[in-house]
Amino acid sequence: NAGVTQTPKFQVLKTGQSMTLQCAQDMNHNSMYWYRQDPGMGLRLIYYSASEGTTDKGEVPNGYNVSRLNKREFSLRLESAAPSQTSVYFCASTRGTGYQPQHFGDGTRLSIL
Amino acid sequence: DAKTTQPPSMDCAEGRAANLPCNHSTISGNEYVYWYRQIHSQGPQYIIHGLKNNETNEMASLIITEDRKSSTLILPHATLRDTAVYYCIVRVVGNNFNKFYFGSGTKLNVKP
Numbered sequence: 001n002a003g004v005t006q007t008p009k010f011q012v013l014k015t016g017q018s019m020t021l022q023c024a025q026d027m028n029h030n031s032m033y034w035y036r037q038d039p040g041m042g043l044r045l046i047y048y049s050a051s052e053g054t055t056d057k058g059e060v061p062n063g064y065n066v067s068r069l070n071k072r073e074f075s076l077r078l079e080s081a082a083p084s085q086t087s088v089y090f091c092a093s094t095r096g097t098g099y100q101p102q103h104f105g106d107g108t109r110l111s112i113l
Numbered sequence: 114d115a116k117t118t119q120p121p122s123m124d125c126a127e128g129r130a131a132n133l134p135c136n137h138s139t140i141s142g143n144e145y146v147y148w149y150r151q152i153h154s155q156g157p158q159y160i161i162h163g164l165k166n167n168e169t170n171e172m173a174s175l176i177i178t179e180d181r182k183s184s185t186l187i188l189p190h191a192t193l194r195d196t197a198v199y200y201c202i203v204r205v206v207g208n209n210f211n212k213f214y215f216g217s218g219t220k221l222n223v224k225p
Contacts, residue, residue: 004156031211042200042215043157050211058212090156096211099145099164099204104156 002026006091006105013081013112021076021108023091029103030096032074033058034066036087037107043090049074050096081112116140116203117216124222125195131188133219135201138182146177147202147213148186150195157200160186191223 007022025032030051035043035058045058047066055066063085065077074093078085088109092102118136125131137146145164149157161168161175163184168175174187188195198218205212 033213035215037154042217044215045212048210048212056210088154092156092213094211099162099206101147101149101159101162102157102213103159106156107154 004091004093004103004105006089006108008108009106010109011111013078013110015082015112017081017112019078019081019110021078021089021091021110022073023075023105024073025091025093025103026072027093027095027103028071029093030071031094032068033092033094033102034064034074034076035090035092036060036085037090038087046076046089083112086110086112116214117201119199119201119216119219121217122220122222124224125188125191127193127223127225128190131186131191131195131221131223133186133188133199133201133221134183135185135216136183137201137203140181140203141205142181143206145204146175146181146184147204148173148175149200149202150197151200151218152197160199162204188221191221193223193225195221196223197221 033048034046049068091105094102147162148160151157177184200218
């Protein structure tokens with residue numbers, strides 16, 4: 001059972017480079033989310049997709065874009081990476097109906113020099 | 114604005130019950146409370162959720178006050194493997210949106 005799969009697991013970028021973080025889920029979930037977690041802090045929502053074809057901003061969307069490619073996949077793009085975006089990025093999904101919990105991936109650890 | 118507030122850390126002796134508090138004084142009537150934990154920066158792991166009734170599963174119990182302004186997660190017999198950061202979360206659901214608001218978490222240290 002794969003659940004939520006994130007790639008890559010680790011990445012180092014230089015300031016100004018671009019990068020896309022990939023997320024895929026195999027649970028037929030409708031809603032998908034991207035969070036960032038800075039050292040010693042909780043998770044903050046970047047963007048989410050309540051259902052296929054829709055995306056909305058979360059608490060900290062500046063500097064990011066997202067694409068809900070299909071029901072399974074939700075990608076996060078950094079167009080011009082900045083050191084302030086050094087963080088651990090988590091993708092999550094949930095059925096979206098009722099009150100089923102979120103399922104999380106293992107995270108992508110991103111360092112920007 | 115944070116929807117939940119939690120103490121930054123707590124200690125618990127192995128084998129004893131761990132009681133983790135959470136304040137969510139601005140919660141609305143249809144907003145659920147969820148608890149997750151995170152071990153060693155892995156992806157958060159779901160524990161339990163509830164609306165207004167107390168809930169219990171194989172991992173923990175959730176006690177929600179009658180006014181719903183606070184809740185307590187209870188791990189009945191804490192083990193060393195329960196050492197983790199525990200997050201109290203409010204879920205807000207509306208027309209085509211479905212958001213989870215994480216607090217800053219409580220670091221639970223289970224000691225032998």
